[in-house]
Amino acid sequence: MPDLATCRAALAGFDVDENPRSIQQKSRDFYWYSPILKDQLGAVCADLVVSPRNQDEVIAILAICHAHDMPVTVRGAGTGNYGQAMPLAGGVVLHMKHMTGVVHIGEDHVIAQSGAVLKDLETTLRAQGYELRLFPSTTATATIGGFIAGGSSGIGAIRWGGLRTPGNIRRIRLITMEAAPRIIDLTGEDIFKAAHAYGVNGVITEVEVPIDPALDWVDALIGTADFAAATRLAFAIGAESSIDKRMISTFAPEIPARYFNRYTEFVTPGEAAVAVMVSRDSLPALTALIDANPDATLRFRADRDKGERRLTALYEYAWNHTTLRALKVDPSITYLQMMLPQDTIYDSIARLEADFGDELVMHFEFTQFSGRVAAVAMPLVRYTSAARLEQLIALLEADYGVTVFNPHRITLEEGGMKKTDPAQLDFKRQTDPKGLLNPGKMIAWTDPDWVPEPGRAFLFTH
Ligand code: FAD
Structure with a gap:
C-alpha cells in the first residue's frame, strides 16, 4: 500500500496542490462525453497534484513516488475524452503545466517540452514562417505531450496522416518510473512504445516533431x-x-x-x-x-x-x-x-x-x-x-x-487497438516494473488472461 503521509512529506519542496476542489478538477478530463464512462468514473480522485518545474524535478518526484509505491498519472490539459488522464488508483496527478518551453526550432522540426500548449506552439512557429503538421481540435488548450500520449489525429491529417503515420513524431524523451529514473530518447519505430500509451510506460518531458513552411x-x-x-x-x-x-x-x-x-x-x-x-x-x-x-x-x-x-x-x-x-x-x-x-x-x-x-x-x-x-x-x-x-x-x-474504435472504454486495448500492443507492454516491464504509472489503463498489465467480449467492459479494481 502506498504510504501517502510520508510521500506527501517527501514532496514538500515541490509545487504541490492539496486543495480538494482543485485536486478533484485535475482528476477529471472530458470522460463525461461518454454516458457510460460518466457513470463509471465520477468518484475517481487523486490524493494530490504535483507540478514539476523542469525535467530534474520530474526525475526527483518519480523517485520519491516509486519509493513510496505511489501511483502517478500524468496530466497535460485533461482534454482527453476516455478518462485517459483520470487516476483510477488515486495517488499523484503529475501536472505538466510548468513545462511549456520551446526548446529549439530547426528548419524542419521543433523540439518542445511536453506541457507546451499546441496553439501557443503554432503561434510561435508561425512568427518564424513555420507551422505544425498535425493538431487536435482542442489545440487551444491541449498539450503536445498529451496529444502524443493520448491523441490520434486531427487537423492536418488530410496532408500528413495521423500520429501513427511514420515521420509525424520524430523523438520522444521520457522518464522511467524506477528507483533511479532514467532518461530515454525514443526514435524511429521505438516511438510507438510510448505514443498513444496514455503515459503508462514513462513521463514524456520533451518531444520533437516535424514542421513545414506555413501556408495561409x-x-x-x-x-x-x-x-x-x-x-x-x-x-x-x-x-x-x-x-x-x-x-x-x-x-x-x-x-x-x-x-x-x-x-x-x-x-x-x-x-x-x-x-x-x-x-x-x-x-x-x-x-x-x-x-x-x-x-x-x-x-x-x-x-x-x-x-x-x-x-x-x-x-x-x-x-x-x-x-x-x-x-x-x-x-x-x-x-x-x-x-x-x-x-x-x-x-x-x-x-x-x-x-x-x-x-x-x-x-x-x-x-x-x-x-x-x-x-x-x-x-x-x-x-x-x-x-x-x-x-x-x-x-x-x-x-x-x-x-x-469504442470511445466508451477507458483502456488502451478496448478503445483503439482491440488487442494489447506487445511493444508497449514489454516497454512497461522495463520502465515501470512496479506498475505505478496510470494504473488500470493497460489490461494486459493488470490481467494478462482477460479476453475481450462484446458488451463487457474491463473494470479495474485496486
Ligand atoms: P491529457 O488529456 O491531459 O492526457 C491524455 C493522455 O496522455 C492521458 O492518458 C495522460 O495521462 C497522458 N499524458 C499527458 N501528458 C503526458 C506526458 N507528458 N507524458 C506521458 N503521458 C502523458 N484528440 C485527437 O487526437 N484529435 C482531435 O481532433 C481531438 N479533438 C477533441 C475535441 C474535443 C472537444 C475533446 C474534448 C477532445 C478531443 N481530442 C482529440 C482528445 C484530446 O483533446 C487530445 O488528444 C489532446 O491532444 C489531449 O491533450 P491533453 O494535453 O489534454 O492531454
Whole structure:
C-alpha cells in the first residue's frame, strides 16, 4: 500500500496542490462525453497534484513516488475524452503545466517540452514562417505531450496522416518510473512504445516533431444536396493535387442545421455540409471544383464573408468538437469513432441512414491512410441506454462491416487497438516494473488472461 503521509512529506519542496476542489478538477478530463464512462468514473480522485518545474524535478518526484509505491498519472490539459488522464488508483496527478518551453526550432522540426500548449506552439512557429503538421481540435488548450500520449489525429491529417503515420513524431524523451529514473530518447519505430500509451510506460518531458513552411489557410463551408454528395465532394477535394488542404470534414444535414451556432446565416436547412481549410492560393481550384458540381454550393469563405464577425474557426466544429457542439444543445447525444468499408462507402452510408435514421447521424473526417484518402466516421449517436449502445456497436461490426474504435472504454486495448500492443507492454516491464504509472489503463498489465467480449467492459479494481 502506498504510504501517502510520508510521500506527501517527501514532496514538500515541490509545487504541490492539496486543495480538494482543485485536486478533484485535475482528476477529471472530458470522460463525461461518454454516458457510460460518466457513470463509471465520477468518484475517481487523486490524493494530490504535483507540478514539476523542469525535467530534474520530474526525475526527483518519480523517485520519491516509486519509493513510496505511489501511483502517478500524468496530466497535460485533461482534454482527453476516455478518462485517459483520470487516476483510477488515486495517488499523484503529475501536472505538466510548468513545462511549456520551446526548446529549439530547426528548419524542419521543433523540439518542445511536453506541457507546451499546441496553439501557443503554432503561434510561435508561425512568427518564424513555420507551422505544425498535425493538431487536435482542442489545440487551444491541449498539450503536445498529451496529444502524443493520448491523441490520434486531427487537423492536418488530410496532408500528413495521423500520429501513427511514420515521420509525424520524430523523438520522444521520457522518464522511467524506477528507483533511479532514467532518461530515454525514443526514435524511429521505438516511438510507438510510448505514443498513444496514455503515459503508462514513462513521463514524456520533451518531444520533437516535424514542421513545414506555413501556408495561409482559409476556412470554407460548402452546402451539398445530401451526405453522400458531401462525401463525394470531399473525396474529390482530397484527390485534387492543385488544392492544398489542411482539413476536410463532412456532416449530415442535421449537424450544421442544429449545432453550427455561429454559422447559422451560412447554413441552408436540409443541406449536408463540407467544411474545409484550404490554402489561399488553392481557392480558385476549390471554387472551380464546386462550380462544376451541380450538387454543391459554396456557402461561406472566410476571406470573403467573415468581415467583422467573431466566428470560431471551422475546425472547432469538426473532429471531436462536433460532438461537443451537439452535446451543448442536446445532452442526449453521444458518439462513436469508426471506419466504414471504404470500397463500398456509399452503399454503407445509404444502409446506415435507412436502418438507423436519427439514431446515428453521420460525420466524417478525411485523412491520408496507407497512401490514399480515407474517411473516418465520427457519427453522433442518440443515446437511450448503455445496453442499446453496446447493441448498436455489435450490430455495426457484425452486419455492416464497420470497425468501431469504442470511445466508451477507458483502456488502451478496448478503445483503439482491440488487442494489447506487445511493444508497449514489454516497454512497461522495463520502465515501470512496479506498475505505478496510470494504473488500470493497460489490461494486459493488470490481467494478462482477460479476453475481450462484446458488451463487457474491463473494470479495474485496486
Ligand atoms: P491529457 O488529456 O491531459 O492526457 C491524455 C493522455 O496522455 C492521458 O492518458 C495522460 O495521462 C497522458 N499524458 C499527458 N501528458 C503526458 C506526458 N507528458 N507524458 C506521458 N503521458 C502523458 N484528440 C485527437 O487526437 N484529435 C482531435 O481532433 C481531438 N479533438 C477533441 C475535441 C474535443 C472537444 C475533446 C474534448 C477532445 C478531443 N481530442 C482529440 C482528445 C484530446 O483533446 C487530445 O488528444 C489532446 O491532444 C489531449 O491533450 P491533453 O494535453 O489534454 O492531454
